[in-house]
Amino acid sequence: MRIVIADDNTIVREGLASLLQGRGHEIVAAVGDGAAVLPALASEHVDVVVMDIRMPPTHTDEGVRAAVALKAARPEVGVLLFSQYAEVRWARTLLDVASVGVGYLLKDRVAEVATFIESLQQVAAGNVVLDPEVAAALVQAPRPLRDRLDRLTARETDVLRLMAEGRSNAAIAEMLFLSGGTVEKHVTAVFAKLGLEATTADHRRVLAVLRFLSA
Template sequence: MRVVIAEDSVLLREGLARLLDAAGHDVVAAVGDPGALVAAVRAHTPDLSIVDVRMPPTHTDEGIRAAHRLREENPAARILVLSQIVSGRAAAGLLTTGEGGLGYLLKDRVGDVEEFLAAIETVAAGGEVIDPHVVRKLLSRRSRVDELTPRETDVLALMAEGKTNTAIAEALVVSEAAVAKHINRIFTKLDLGTDDSVHKRVQAVLTYLGR
């Protein structure tokens, strides 16, 4: 298997490269930033890319955004994302792209060599591997849809139809200010956080559609 690694920690990047090499895989590129990742994938067309969520320059979601870009360019690109944190939002957003061949694992899982190698083979073959901790967080958020009030559910349903706040206000015969308050409460109840790099409206709709 030909693999590209994108990880800004030199120690982890080199460790992954040696692990994969020992398992008989060919690491065609090992890079430390999202721009180099995209360039390496374009140049080598690997069987799998292993991508860290947080990379330079801001160390927030550069890896996820680079993964989205790769899937936009090639929906069949196989990508395994590694993260130090449980982020249901990041997983949900990525798993709705492309044609399978995706994985989201916590970095702790890399310590279990057999499990990690099995995961990369599954993803490279077109399957999906999601860390159980991430699955639990996704299921927990979906259950929160049932905690919304009837009016909040109506607002979210109209959001899922692609309606703007103005259109929602007209449909429900309320003010736009009231709609905005409902939406903010929806975001809070669905635990979408305060990260402005995440499109909370899209994530709320994905949660609603996947409940």
């Protein structure tokens, strides 16, 4: 296989490259952020990209966004999200845009070398591979509420998480290095996506937090 690795952790990136090269696979490029992936594929034949989810600059969803862009531009290239975290929304985001040649594996699985390489080969061949923990989380997540929460952007989710911690808009703005007006726009978007209309009977901020915690 011809492989591109995208991970900002140098040890992980170089370790994967060494492991795969030692088993006869070719590393076309090993990069430290999602934005460098498409340029690396511009003039190369690549079978599969191993993509970390959280990379610079915000360490939130750069890998997922890069994976979505990659599948739109080069649908024939397999993409394996490779993360420490089993997050349903990222799995759904990828599966919503691509039904072939995608996967989501937890980094713990790299210890099982044969399983990891088999997963890469499956994704490169156009199949879908999900880590058992990710698959279980997808099955167990309540759909109606999860669907609404999955519509939130990474930044809106950050804002809602801090709301759940009891932070004021001013505190959220300071913690996320945003303006007060930007935070207010994110909060308004959260209310809209969760279906919380303004009424005199309900406190939308409390309801939004309760929905977040219940999910």
